[in-house]
Amino acid sequence: MAAPLLVLDDVRKVYTRGGVIRRPTFTLQANLSLDEPDIVGVVGPNGAGKTTLFEMMTGSNAPTSGRVLVAGTDIHGVKYRERDRLAIHYHQSYQVRRFRKRIPSAFLAPSPTRxxxxxxxxxxxxxxQDGYIGFMLDFFRKLRDEGRLVVLCMHPTAAWHLxxxxxxxGRFLFVAGGGVTRMADFGALVAEPRFRSYLGPEMTKAADAICHRATPIPT
Structure with a gap:
């Protein structure tokens, strides 16, 4: 049986500050498994840790504890220049994130995938512009259909984002309060009180309208 595409095994990231005495300023924890090819939406308030989560998933930010496994391989144990053969992080304008090198690459393992x-x-x-959004959505679906896991982080500021x-x-991760909550679908996400609070009244109204359109009419 093939290993899950992505596993966050009791991952915990703690940021601290201070000289002699280090005090925690932010903590993010995640424990989840995404087993099969899919498109997963990630949402949450600014500063909740979404980018930190992505950086840990792709090996550019080491967790304080826990492991990130891509198809069974600990990505933080792979040579830096080969980590994007397992998971790749595109930030905003699709620039690839850089890695923080703490261990000489010679001591790390090669990637098992190309x-x-x-x-x-x-x-x-x-x-x-006409057709661009459809082109990108088709691209995400193409990656999924080729057996990839696509994780899409968005900060909804307009109804069309929703x-x-x-x-x-196909499913969602809600990042808030120092944790990552898995949601089965868009309806479950919209029903989450913390998500509704994050959206605010107008955007929540738009999200409810989308859910209403998607609900089958009883016959």
Missing amino acids: TPLVHLFDEPQFNL DILAEIA
Whole structure:
């Protein structure tokens, strides 16, 4: 049986500050498994740790404890220049994130794969020109259909952002309060009180309308 595409095994990241006495300033914890090819939406308030989560998933930010496994391989044990053969992080304008090198690459293992299995898009810029959004959504689906896991982080500031999430994502991760909560679908996400508080009244109204459109009419 094939290993899950992505596992966060009791991952915990703690940021601290101070000289002699280090005091925690932020903690993010995640324990989840994404087993099969899919498109996963990631949402949450600014500063909740979404980018930190992506950086740990792709090996550019080492967790304080726990492991990140891509298809059974601990990505933080792979040579830096080869980590994007497991998981790759595109930030906003699709630039690849840099790695923080703490261990000489000679002491790390080669990647077991040649092309990325996990593609993480961190708040991609969707151009509103004709056809562009459809092109990008088709691209995400193509990656999924080729056996990849696509993780799409968005900060909804307009109703059409919610439309994209509802249309493209099969499941969701809500990042807030120092943790990562898995949501089965868009309806479950919209029903989450913390998500509704994060959206605010107007965007929540738009999200409810999307859910209403997607609900089958009883016959």
